[in-house]
Every structure is written in structure tokens, then in C-alpha cells.
Amino acid sequence: MPGERSTNMSDIEQRLVRCFAAVFPGVSDDELARATTDRLPAWDSVANVMVVAVVEQEFGVQIPLDGLETLSSFDAIRSFLAEQTSSS
Numbered sequence: 001m002p003g004e005r006s007t008n009m010s011d012i013e014q015r016l017v018r019c020f021a022a023v024f025p026g027v028s029d030d031e032l033a034r035a036t037t038d039r040l041p042a043w044d045s046v047a048n049v050m051v052v053a054v055v056e057q058e059f060g061v062q063i064p065l066d067g068l069e070t071l072s073s074f075d076a077i078r079s080f081l082a083e084q085t086s087s088s
Contacts, residue, residue: 012081019054020074023047036073051077059084 013033020032024042027035037043043051052063055077061084063071071077 012078012085015058016055016074016078016081019058020051022054023050033074038072048072055081 017029017032020035021027021029024032024035024040024047027040027042031040035043037048048068052068052071055061056063059081061081063080067080071080
């Protein structure tokens, strides 16, 4: 169905915002949805490990260590998750 993919993306985005909110409490949902390692000062190497752990647990995926460098924004992680869910 044509609307099904956008519903799935919306679900992914909502769940991902919750993951980010768990790691970055007090940051608005809008800011989280635009977050990058450059824009969000709290997103340091420790926070990155926490984001990965929360995302892996929430979505039941394994994020490869060599992919961590490229997953440096909310959008990049959302795209990764969309690829994972569409290939499973």
C-alpha cells in the first residue's frame, strides 16, 4: 500500500526520537530530529555509544562498529534503520 511506507517511517522516527530523548533529556523533539554530532554539543563519544546501545535495543538491530563513524546524525541513523527494516 502506498501509505504504508510513510507510516513505517513515522513509526521509526517516533521510536528514534524516544531513543535520543533517553540519551539527551531536556532536548526538544524538534532538535533531536535535526541532531548531528556537530549541532548537539552533548553528543560526544560516550553519548554515541549510549545512542547506539539504546537504538540496538529498541529496534533489535546490530550496528556494525565500522559504521559508527557514518551514523553521526539522526537522519543517518533513521536511514540505516529504514534500510534494515526494509531488508528484513
